[in-house]
Amino acid sequence: VFIRILGERTGLTPAGEREVLIEHVAIVAAIEHFTAMVGDWLLNANAVDDAGAHPVMLDLLRWHGAEEVEHRCVAFDLAAHLDPGYPRRVRSMAIAFPVLVWLWVRGARFLAAADTDGTAFRMTWRAAFAAARRGLLPAPGAVARRGLRYLSPSYHPSQDYSTRKAVEYLGYSPPPEPRSTSR
Numbered sequence: 001v002f003i004r005i006l007g008e009r010t011g012l013t014p015a016g017e018r019e020v021l022i023e024h025v026a027i028v029a030a031i032e033h034f035t036a037m038v039g040d041w042l043l044n045a046n047a048v049d050d051a052g053a054h055p056v057m058l059d060l061l062r063w064h065g066a067e068e069v070e071h072r073c074v075a076f077d078l079a080a081h082l083d084p085g086y087p088r089r090v091r092s093m094a095i096a097f098p099v100l101v102w103l104w105v106r107g108a109r110f111l112a113a114a115d116t117d118g119t120a121f122r123m124t125w126r127a128a129f130a131a132a133r134r135g136l137l138p139a140p141g142a143v144a145r146r147g148l149r150y151l152s153p154s155y156h157p158s159q160d161y162s163t164r165k166a167v168e169y170l171g172y173s174p175p176p177e178p179r180s181t182s183r
């Protein structure tokens with residue numbers, strides 16, 4: 001999917017190449033809108049600490065989340081510099097949002113079914129909503145609102161989330177011991 005959307009194209013004129021490059025940067029900026037959301041969610045999702053995840057895997061995930069929050073403006077600023085127009089921002093979100101949702105659904109189903117230690121289960125929408133209520137997944141409604149937020153003409157990624165908090169986690173990781181004391 002990513003190669004089809006963001007892969008190189010051949011046989012283009014220089015103007016066509018430039019257009020494809022700008023389009024790709026804009027799509028990456030729209031994707032980063034959600035990676036920053038997931039990153040901030042991971043930094044604040046305390047319920048995840050007590051859900052039985054391996055602390056090293058959780059730190060790896062959270063480190064990546066912090067890194068996504070830390071660089072959340074980079075692709076957006078470059079895309080706005082290359083094409084400040086509003087239509088491209090709308091178009092890039094219209095591409096990124098359904099593709100990401102599709103990948104998340106597919107990925108979650110794959111991972112839930114793949115466990116070989118007897119904990120495999122069928123990931124359904126009902127299970128996803130139940131997990132979100134327990135603080136173990138971002139709420140689907142919040143994800144949809146996050147997508148709509150990108151369509152505000154005055155939006156800039158610096159308006160959301162805390163770079164200080166993200167950088168603090170990057171400095172703290174890997175933790176000397178798991179954050180949770182319940183294990």
Ligand SMILES: [Fe+2]
Pocket residue numbers: 032035067068071
């Ligand atoms: Fe990123």
